[in-house]
Amino acid sequence: MEALEVPLSNPDEPGQLKISIISGSIEVEGYSGKTVIIEADKRGGQRSRPKTKNGLKRLSSGNLDISVEERNNTVRISTFPSGSTDFKIKVPRKFSLKLGTVNSGKIKVHNVAGDIEASNTNGAIIMTDISGSVVADALNQDITVSFTGVNGKPMAFSGLNGDIDLTFPANFKGTIKANSEFGEVFSDFDMKLKVAEQPVKRSSANGVYKVKREGWIYADINGGGPEIRFKTLNGDILIRKK
Numbered sequence: 001m002e003a004l005e006v007p008l009s010n011p012d013e014p015g016q017l018k019i020s021i022i023s024g025s026i027e028v029e030g031y032s033g034k035t036v037i038i039e040a041d042k043r044g045g046q047r048s049r050p051k052t053k054n055g056l057k058r059l060s061s062g063n064l065d066i067s068v069e070e071r072n073n074t075v076r077i078s079t080f081p082s083g084s085t086d087f088k089i090k091v092p093r094k095f096s097l098k099l100g101t102v103n104s105g106k107i108k109v110h111n112v113a114g115d116i117e118a119s120n121t122n123g124a125i126i127m128t129d130i131s132g133s134v135v136a137d138a139l140n141q142d143i144t145v146s147f148t149g150v151n152g153k154p155m156a157f158s159g160l161n162g163d164i165d166l167t168f169p170a171n172f173k174g175t176i177k178a179n180s181e182f183g184e185v186f187s188d189f190d191m192k193l194k195v196a197e198q199p200v201k202r203s204s205a206n207g208v209y210k211v212k213r214e215g216w217i218y219a220d221i222n223g224g225g226p227e228i229r230f231k232t233l234n235g236d237i238l239i240r241k242k
Helices: none
Strands: 002-007 015-020 026-031 035-042 066-071 074-079 085-092 095-101 107-120 125-138 143-150 155-159 164-168 174-180 185-187 191-193 200-205 208-213 217-221 227-232 237-241
Touching: 002 066, 015 085, 026 095, 035 066, 074 085, 085 095, 143 155, 155 164, 164 227, 174 237, 227 237
Parallel strands: 015 074, 015 095, 026 085, 026 107, 095 107, 107 125, 125 143, 125 155, 143 164, 155 227, 164 237, 174 227, 185 237
Antiparallel strands: 002 035, 035 085, 066 074, 174 217, 191 217, 200 208
């Protein structure tokens, strides 16, 4: 595994990490340092190539094709489409994240305080000890997030074939908007359900006109607050109290 340490333009200020890859996993951990430390591991290692030819040694710059740019406390990581690469990244704890992967890996985040966006097409999203806000979507696996605190911003979680499982502090205040087409909504918070006009879905096929009220649940937790939106098709929605 190869490592790279990236200094920040303003190390005493919050920063941002942006990384989007096609194949591989992304694991981010907040720590007490003031630099971004990137470890990248290309699965399978370097493909077999001759080390010598006609008595000459092959020169190599390593087996990773990645690019890292830092500007005004924003670190951008990009990869070239040459197989799967797994990333383990350490960031200062007060850092915002924008993470994305498509195949062959999970997104994991631990001990970060900031605004987080995460998208994973075919893998899970797992976050622990998060303080701030999260917007996350995972089409085919679960989303699991445990908060130590929130920053009062709206949040959204969406999926297709997995559960959405969130844990908040007991004093969390928010307004829930939740819908699962073929699943259920569960919580151990004492929620106050709100009576709201449900959106109406209309369709017409083969001469038949259909009207269906969409099954959104609206509820306040601890008096209400910023909106937290949950939407999944085939999974359950779990809202837990820590």
